[in-house]
Amino acid sequence: MLLNLPPVAAGRLRVAVSSLFLPLFGLAGSSQSIIDRAAYASLTRNTLIGEIERLRQTNQQLQLADMQGRAALDENVRLRSLLGWQPQARWTLKAARVVGRDPTTWWRTITLDFGERHGARVGQPVLTSDGLVGRIREVYPMTSQVVLVGDNECGVSTVIRETRDQGLIQATAADPIGEGVVLLRTLQHSPGILAGHSVVTSGLGGVFPPGIPVGQVLDTRPAEGGLYTEARVRLAARFNRLEEVWILTRQQP
Amino acid sequence: MNRVPITLLLLTTWLAVFGQTQFPTLFGDLGMPLDIRPALIVYAALTHGLPTVLGIALVSSLGTDALSANPIGVSLVPSFVLGLVLNLRRHLLLREQGYAQMWLGLSGGIAVPLMTWGLLLMDDRHAPIGFGVLFRILLIGFLNAAACPALFVVFDGLRDVFDYKPIPEMGFRKDREIKRGRT
Numbered sequence: 001m002l003l004n005l006p007p008v009a010a011g012r013l014r015v016a017v018s019s020l021f022l023p024l025f026g027l028a029g030s031s032q033s034i035i036d037r038a039a040y041a042s043l044t045r046n047t048l049i050g051e052i053e054r055l056r057q058t059n060q061q062l063q064l065a066d067m068q069g070r071a072a073l074d075e076n077v078r079l080r081s082l083l084g085w086q087p088q089a090r091w092t093l094k095a096a097r098v099v100g101r102d103p104t105t106w107w108r109t110i111t112l113d114f115g116e117r118h119g120a121r122v123g124q125p126v127l128t129s130d131g132l133v134g135r136i137r138e139v140y141p142m143t144s145q146v147v148l149v150g151d152n153e154c155g156v157s158t159v160i161r162e163t164r165d166q167g168l169i170q171a172t173a174a175d176p177i178g179e180g181v182v183l184l185r186t187l188q189h190s191p192g193i194l195a196g197h198s199v200v201t202s203g204l205g206g207v208f209p210p211g212i213p214v215g216q217v218l219d220t221r222p223a224e225g226g227l228y229t230e231a232r233v234r235l236a237a238r239f240n241r242l243e244e245v246w247i248l249t250r251q252q253p
Numbered sequence: 254m255n256r257v258p259i260t261l262l263l264l265t266t267w268l269a270v271f272g273q274t275q276f277p278t279l280f281g282d283l284g285m286p287l288d289i290r291p292a293l294i295v296y297a298a299l300t301h302g303l304p305t306v307l308g309i310a311l312v313s314s315l316g317t318d319a320l321s322a323n324p325i326g327v328s329l330v331p332s333f334v335l336g337l338v339l340n341l342r343r344h345l346l347l348r349e350q351g352y353a354q355m356w357l358g359l360s361g362g363i364a365v366p367l368m369t370w371g372l373l374l375m376d377d378r379h380a381p382i383g384f385g386v387l388f389r390i391l392l393i394g395f396l397n398a399a400a401c402p403a404l405f406v407v408f409d410g411l412r413d414v415f416d417y418k419p420i421p422e423m424g425f426r427k428d429r430e431i432k433r434g435r436t
Contacts, residue, residue, distance in 0.1 A: 010325050017319035024271045100274030100320060103286050105389040106370060106380050107322035111274065137322065147322065152379045171381055 015140050022142060025099045029113065090251040091209055094119065096126075098242045099143065108151040108171075108239070110134075114247060115142040123207055125248040131213035131236025132156065132201060133245055148239055149214065150182040157204040158184060158214050162197045165190040166204070169214065169233065180239060182215070184231040185223065193220050199233050209248065257415040259305055262408065266293050266309050270316035285389045285396075290317065291361035292400040294332055296408060298339035299348040299357070306336035323369075324376060331368035335361050351402045358401025363394035 005013065043051075080087060096114035114120050116139050126133040126146045134154050137147040147154045149169060156169040167186040184199060197217045203210030215233040223230040273286040290313040297309045314329040339346070339357065347353040367390055373380035 005325070013315075014319045014325050017315045017325070020267070021271050021274075021316065021320060024268075028275060100271075101286070102321045103270065103273030103288065103317045104321045104323060104369075105285055105288075105366065105393065106373065106386050109322045111320065145322065151322075152381060153322070 018140060018143070025111075025113070025143070029097065029099060089209075091248045092251055093246045094249055095244060096144075096247055097244055108134075108148040108154075109137065110146050110148065110239075110242060112136075112144050112146060112245065112247075113142070115140050115144050117141055119249065120144040120247065121249075124250075125208045125212070126245050127212055127248065128237050128242065128245055130238065131215065132208065133237045133239070133242065135207055136247070146245075149235060149237075156208060156214060157202045158199050159202040159210075160186075160190075160193055160197050160217070161200050162194075163190060163192045165193060165229075166202055167199075167229075167231070169199075180235050181218065182233050182235060184217070184233045186229045186231070188228065189222060189226055190229045193217060193229055193231055195219055255415050255417055258408065258412045259301065259308075261411055261415075262293070262297060262301070262305070263308055263312055266290065266312045267316065269293060270313055270320065273317065274320055285392050287396070288362075288366070288393050289397060289400040289404075290314075290332065291335065291365045291393075292358045292397040292404050294336045294365070295339060295354070295357045295361045295397075295401055296404045298336040299343050299346065300405075300408070300412075303337070303340055306340055307333060310336055323373070327372055327376075328365070328369040331365045331372070334368070335365055351405075354402040354405050355398045359394045359398035361401075362397025363390055366390045366393055 077087060094114070096112040096118075098110050099113045100111035102109040110133075112120075112126075120136055120139045122136055122139055124136045126135060132149055134146045134148040134151070136144050137153065138145040149156055150171050152171050154169075157166070158169055159166050165186050165188075167184045170183045170185060186193070195217050199214040199217065201208040201210055201212040201214060213236045215235040218232040218234050220229055220231040222228070269289050273288050273290075275287075293313065294306065294309055297306045310329060310332040314327075314332045315325065317323065317328055318325045339361075346357070348357075370380060370386060370390065374382065
């Protein structure tokens with residue numbers, strides 16, 4: 001803006017300057033993995049055996065759930081083809097590590113060690129096992145920048161699971177300690193929304209697939225003279241504790 | 254002047270920019286980065302020349318903008334303006350007093366993010382507006398108020414270590430020796 005550079009030159013300058021920090025990001029990642037390994041090495045044998053047993057049980061439960069899910073998916077595909085509907089896009093997951101947060105106080109972005117060389121593309125959804133995190137905003141050769149839910153650049157079309165009311169997640173900058181809280185504005189007045197209701201992505205807009213957990217309603221109030229309902233939503237993903245995330249990659253049907 | 258203190262100052266700035274992107278658990282709940290760049294600019298402006306101030310402003314601003322969602326270069330002008338004003342008026346400032354350093358750190362810590370935020374609001378990127386942002390800018394000011402005197406202590410100590418020492422003059426000068434008696 002101030003340097004008045006054309007977008008291509010500004011992008012190249014950004015890549016060049018950010019690459020100066022790559023050694024530090026690598027060093028921080030290596031240090032973290034050394035600390036993790038040291039922590040694992042200090043665990044007792046009994047603890048590790050207990051952990052393996054617990055993971056084995058979880059694995060069996062997940063395999064069962066996966067089998068049921070696949071059966072339901074196959075049925076869904078058959079029914080869609082019988083009805084003549086378009087097949088749904090399938091998504092695959094790729095893991096990435098969070099290597100940095102936005103150094104300013106007004107934007108909400110994180111940096112991942114997942115760049116163009118790893119298959120990152122602008123717009124890909126990012127999530128954790130808790131819920132939606134955001135979408136990829138910019139892609140560099142070795143890293144990518146993710147804009148988090150709650151930033152002005154990351155609007156999310158959502159639906160309340162219990163009432164099926166649709167709405168849009170917006171940023172709220174007025175709350176001084178409110179990084180984990182965002183504002184949901186419904187498309188119409190919806191008095192049935194209550195605290196504790198679950199908010200999930202609606203799939204409208206095509207960026208985020210439907211059904212990803214976004215958060216839970218904290219409280220509601222009528223807005224614009226009762227035309228809409230505004231709800232404060234506590235996000236499911238804990239942005240302050242993000243270490244590893246998943247990137248959803250769309251598979252062509 | 255020895256180049257080591259300036260190199261160390263630039264290196265610290267580079268590490269400080271990187272440090273801002275880390276430590277999510279320390280300041281994450283407040284949404285505030287560990288931003289000590291204004292304190293570094295204040296120190297550079299009060300103890301070094303304009304080229305050093307420009308160097309620190311370039312490293313800190315371009316680094317921060319490249320690692321954030323800021324348009325690249327947006328924080329360069331606020332950082333350099335702070336450094337320039339302090340450098341030009343440093344003969345009027347009580348720069349060796351701890352409380353003056355603290356107030357300068359506080360003022361710089363508030364002024365630089367506030368000016369950058371103001372520039373962003375003029376842009377079409379829709380930077381957030383609200384008391385939350387102002388509250389965090391105030392916290393950054395307090396952080397820099399604490400960091401500025403500490404930087405003076407550390408870097409003045411480093412300067413003492415690395416700067417060339419003046420040759421000590423001996424009290425006794427042979428050419429001024431008064432010789433008594435006949436030789």
